[in-house]
Amino acid sequence: MVHVFIVNPEHSAPDFYNQLRDRLARIPDLTYYVFTTGVAGDETELARTVENIFEGEQLRIYCCGNTTSARNVLDGISDVSKIELAIVPEEPVQYLSAIGDMDGFKDVEALIDGKVMHVDYLRTNHGIALNSVSFGLDAYICKVHDSIDSLRIFGRIIPWLISVLYSLIVSPNVLLNLEFGGRDQVRRVTSLYLGNVPVVYGGLRYSDNNDVTDGAATLRGIYRPEFFSRFMYYFRIFRGIPARYPDKHYIDRQVESIKVRHVNGQPVLCSLDSKLFAAPEWRIEVVKQGLRLVVPDGGDR
Numbered sequence: 001m002v003h004v005f006i007v008n009p010e011h012s013a014p015d016f017y018n019q020l021r022d023r024l025a026r027i028p029d030l031t032y033y034v035f036t037t038g039v040a041g042d043e044t045e046l047a048r049t050v051e052n053i054f055e056g057e058q059l060r061i062y063c064c065g066n067t068t069s070a071r072n073v074l075d076g077i078s079d080v081s082k083i084e085l086a087i088v089p090e091e092p093v094q095y096l097s098a099i100g101d102m103d104g105f106k107d108v109e110a111l112i113d114g115k116v117m118h119v120d121y122l123r124t125n126h127g128i129a130l131n132s133v134s135f136g137l138d139a140y141i142c143k144v145h146d147s148i149d150s151l152r153i154f155g156r157i158i159p160w161l162i163s164v165l166y167s168l169i170v171s172p173n174v175l176l177n178l179e180f181g182g183r184d185q186v187r188r189v190t191s192l193y194l195g196n197v198p199v200v201y202g203g204l205r206y207s208d209n210n211d212v213t214d215g216a217a218t219l220r221g222i223y224r225p226e227f228f229s230r231f232m233y234y235f236r237i238f239r240g241i242p243a244r245y246p247d248k249h250y251i252d253r254q255v256e257s258i259k260v261r262h263v264n265g266q267p268v269l270c271s272l273d274s275k276l277f278a279a280p281e282w283r284i285e286v287v288k289q290g291l292r293l294v295v296p297d298g299g300d301r
Contacts, residue, residue, distance in 0.1 A: 003032040003057045008065035012090040047076030060084040066091035072272040086111045086294035098197045110296035118289035119212045125283045129272040137191040139271040140171040168230045179259040205240045215288030221251030253269040257285040
């Protein structure tokens with residue numbers, strides 16, 4: 001087996017690369033390679049190159065970064081089922097919290113000796129996601145955050161807070177056509193979220209479902225037209241309290257697939273684990289146990 005480590009300096013400590021090389025060098029008879037990306041997002045092209053270089057080999061890729069890093073790596077792989085993915089969470093990766101202690105995944109030696117667990121992931125006609133696919137307010141927050149990314153020099157929390165507050169005020173509601181569970185309906189939504197795990201970026205809790213092996217994901221839709229209503233909604237989920245609303249303005253169910261498009265055929269902005277895309281039509285499905293995720297030796301599952 002070939003062990004390939006992809007390090008994203010954007011989402012790892014300055015000395016992580018050197019520490020990783022030192023730790024790997026002490027493991028006997030290990031065939032490994034360590035690559036670093038230039039900027040966030042380069043993981044996709046790098047993963048594609050790695051797959052071509054080691055064609056025919058049993059490949060285990062270690063993504064050292066965060067959820068978006070792991071998502072970008074998977075998006076560069078032609079057949080996800082043929083590789084093993086290990087995630088070394090240098091930033092919180094909430095997907096791992098559904099499997100075991102997140103800190104356990106930081107033990108590189110335990111991952112190398114680890115076992116494979118078959119878990120779900122989200123596949124769309126425009127890319128892959130681990131945690132979540134979201135439209136409306138959540139995607140708008142990511143868009144604003146990307147545009148003020150340079151403000152991180154004042155601390156990472158600053159651009160995130162500005163993005164949330166600004167988006168709560170100006171993000172438009174979206175009129176979407178939704179097809180799921182044999183139903184075709186038009187809904188005006190402030191936020192539409194499809195998630196594998198209940199907690200995503202920023203510690204927001206959208207649901208209580210925590211199963212990444214059942215072949216289904218939580219679909220949450222909410223219509224909150226005013227700033228105060230939106231603020232209270234986000235305040236609750238930030239506090240870890242999934243909000244409840246009357247059925248008229250609320251969607252909460254488990255789905256295996258969904259089709260989303262704007263009623264006027266306009267491109268719809270979407271966040272795949274905080275990676276932004278825009279397309280007029282989205283087809284999303286849960287690939288049941290289609291990802292071979294490495295669980296550290298001695299892990300919970």
